[in-house]
Amino acid sequence: MRCIRFEEPNGNKRIGFIDGDVVRTVYGSLDTFWRITDEEFKLSEIKLLAPCVPKQIICVGFNYRQHAEEFHAEVPKEPMLFSKAAHTIIGDGEAIVYPWQSKEVVYEAELGVVIKKRMRNVKPEEVKDYILGYTCANDVTARDLQLDDVQWLRSKSFDTFCPLGPWLETDLDPTDLAIKTYLNGELKQNGRTSDMVYNPYEILSYISESMTLDAGDLVLTGTPMGCGPMVPGDVVTVEIEGIGKLTNTVVKG
Numbered sequence: 001m002r003c004i005r006f007e008e009p010n011g012n013k014r015i016g017f018i019d020g021d022v023v024r025t026v027y028g029s030l031d032t033f034w035r036i037t038d039e040e041f042k043l044s045e046i047k048l049l050a051p052c053v054p055k056q057i058i059c060v061g062f063n064y065r066q067h068a069e070e071f072h073a074e075v076p077k078e079p080m081l082f083s084k085a086a087h088t089i090i091g092d093g094e095a096i097v098y099p100w101q102s103k104e105v106v107y108e109a110e111l112g113v114v115i116k117k118r119m120r121n122v123k124p125e126e127v128k129d130y131i132l133g134y135t136c137a138n139d140v141t142a143r144d145l146q147l148d149d150v151q152w153l154r155s156k157s158f159d160t161f162c163p164l165g166p167w168l169e170t171d172l173d174p175t176d177l178a179i180k181t182y183l184n185g186e187l188k189q190n191g192r193t194s195d196m197v198y199n200p201y202e203i204l205s206y207i208s209e210s211m212t213l214d215a216g217d218l219v220l221t222g223t224p225m226g227c228g229p230m231v232p233g234d235v236v237t238v239e240i241e242g243i244g245k246l247t248n249t250v251v252k253g
Contacts, residue, residue, distance in 0.1 A: 001017050001169070001170045001171055002017060002018040002167040002168070002169055002170075003015070003016075003017045003026075003051065003132075003133055003167060003168040003169075003170055004016055004017065004018060004023065004048055004049075004051060004166075004167045004168070005048075005049040005050065005051055005052070005053075005091075006023060006041075006046040006047060006048055006049055007046060007047040007049055008041065008045075008046060009045055009046070013049065014026075015028075016041075017036075018043060018167065019040075021042065021043050021044070022040045022041065022042055022043060023040065023041045023042075023043055023046055024036055024037070024039075024040055025037050025039040025040070025041070048091055048092050048093070048165060048166050048167070049091045050089045050090060050091035050092075050163075050164045050165060051091075051114070051133075051135050051164055051165055051166075051167050051168045052089075052114045052132075052135070052164065052168065052216055052218060053086075053089065053216065054086055054089070054114070054216050054217045054218040055086060055214055055216065055217055056083065056086060056213075056214075056217050056218075057083060057084040057085070057086055057088070057089075057162060057217070057218045057219075057220065058081060058082075058083055058207055058211075058213070058217070058218070058219050058220070059081070059082050059083060059084060059110075059139060059156070059219070059220040059222075060079050060080060060081060060198070060203055060219075060220065060221055060222045061076070061080040061081075061082055061152075061222065062075065062076055062080055062197075062222065063076075063079065063080075063196050063197050063198055063203075063221060063222025063223075064191060064195050064196060064197065064222055064223065064224045064225060065195065065197060066191075066195070066224065066225040067222070067223060067224055067225045067226075067227070069225075070225050070226075075197055076197070078206065079198045079202070079203050079206045079207075081207065081210075082151070082152045082153070082156070083153060083156075084139070084153075084156045084157050084161065084162055084220075085153070085156075085157035087157075087159060088140075088156070088157055088158070088159065088160065088161040088162035089162050089164060090160045090162070090163050090164070090248070091163070091164065091165050091166075092163070092164075092165035092166040092245075092246050092247060092248070093247065093248070094160070094163065094248060095160065095248065095249050095250070095251045096138075096140055096160050096161070096163060096230075096236070096248050096249070096250045096251070097158070097159060097160045097251055097252075097253040098231070098232050098250055098251065098252055098253050099142065099158045099253045100253055101142070101145065101158075102142035102143075102144055102145055102155075102158075103144050104142065104143040104144040104229050105140060105141070105142055105143070105229065105230060105231075105250070106140070106141050106143045106227050106228055106229050106230065107138055107140060107181055107183065107188070107189075107227055107228065107230055107236045107238075108138065108139040108140070108141060108223035108227045109136075109137075109138060109179050109180065109181040109189050109223055109224065109227070109238040109239075109240075110137040110138070110139050110179075110220045110221055110222060110223050110238075111134060111136075111137065111174060111177065111179060111193055111200065111220075111221045111240055112134065112135040112136065112137035112164055112218055112219070112220055112221070113131055113134055113174070113200050113203075113204065113218070113219045113220075113221060114131070114132045114133050114134070114135065114168055114216065114217070114218055114219075115130060115131065115132060115204075115213045115214065115215055115216060115217045115218075115219070116129075116130055116131055116132035116215060117130055117215050118212060118213070118214050118215060119204070119208045119212070119213045120208050120212045120213075121208055121209055122204070122205055122208045123205060124201045124202050124204075124205040125201070126205075127200075127201040127204045127205055128201070130204065130213075131200075131204070132168060132170065132215070132216075133168030133169055133170040133172075134168065134169050134170075134172050134174055134240075134242075134243060135164050135165060135166075135167065135168050135169070135243060135246075136164070136165060136166070136238045136239065136240045136243055136244065136245065136246035137162065137163070137164050137218075137220050137238065137246070138162070138163040138181075138236065138238050138246065138248065139156065139161075139162065139220050139223060140156075140158075140160070140161040140162065140163070141155055141156055141161070141227075142154075142155040142156075142158065142161075143155070143229070162218075162220075163238075163246055163248045164218070164246065165244075165246045166244050166245065166246060167243075167244065169242060169243045169244075172242050172243070174193055174199070174200045174221075175193060175194060175199050175200070176192060176193060176194040177192065177193045177194075177240055177241040177242055177243075178190075178191075178192055178239075178240070178241040179191050179192065179193060179224060179238075179239075179240050179241070180238070180239045180240075181226070181227070181236065181237065181238055181239075182236070182237040182239070183228070183230060183234060183235075183236055184234055184235055185235075188226050188227075188228055189223070189224050189225070189226035189227060190224070190226065191224025191225065191226075192224075193221070195224065196221065196222060197222075200219075200221050203219060203221055204219060207219065230250050231250060232250050232251055232252040233249075233250065233251075234249070234250045235247060235248070235249050235250075236248055236249075236250065
């Protein structure tokens with residue numbers, strides 16, 4: 001099921017799911033309870049928004065062996081965690097703003113996982129019950145600042161640095177999906193989630209052993225090899241099998 005946040009023609013923001021060429025409205029919230037209504041909108045009439053508004057974004061570094069190798073980094077013995085600020089979120093079709101502070105901004109295609117309910121100390125085999133859905137993500141990074149800084153928060157957290165979309169797919173096996181990036185139509189990243197060092201269930205379990213994840217929180221599971229620079233005017237598309245395509249244009253800040 002494809003769950004969305006959307007904006008009506010009159011500007012109201014709603015929650016629903018896609019049913020053919022229409023959107024069925026949901027009352028309540030996707031992370032608490034659903035009451036599906038008879039209220040419908042044509043898909044062509046609404047604007048898709050970022051599919052979640054997380055309180056926190058937890059990310060995993062070097063979770064694809066070849067990506068670690070291209071950076072001459074060791075494969076982590078445990079999932080390597082870092083964070084992005086929550087205000088980085090934008091949706092499909094919105095602009096990535098290239099900040100003046102950086103001279104090298106890069107794309108990083110990632111599978112995003114959205115939490116369904118509060119999780120703490122959850123075993124890997126139980127993690128499925130805590131996942132609301134999956135989405136395409138672009139972990140945009142100011143690479144020069146990442147290399148200069150001791151920690152990565154600033155380089156990962158400029159406004160617009162976490163495009164998500166176009167929706168949440170709730171019925172999906174995340175363990176072997178094609179994940180690709182296209183820059184101006186040219187294929188740049190081409191991997192599979194089966195190449196992850198730690199799969200999504202292991203990652204979420206590991207995080208939950210150290211901190212609580214709340215409903216609506218977002219976990220980014222790492223990027224395959226091939227991430228690279230983009231400049232104002234570029235169009236970047238992240239495509240994940242079983243989910244869809246997330247496309248954003250880069251603009252000068």
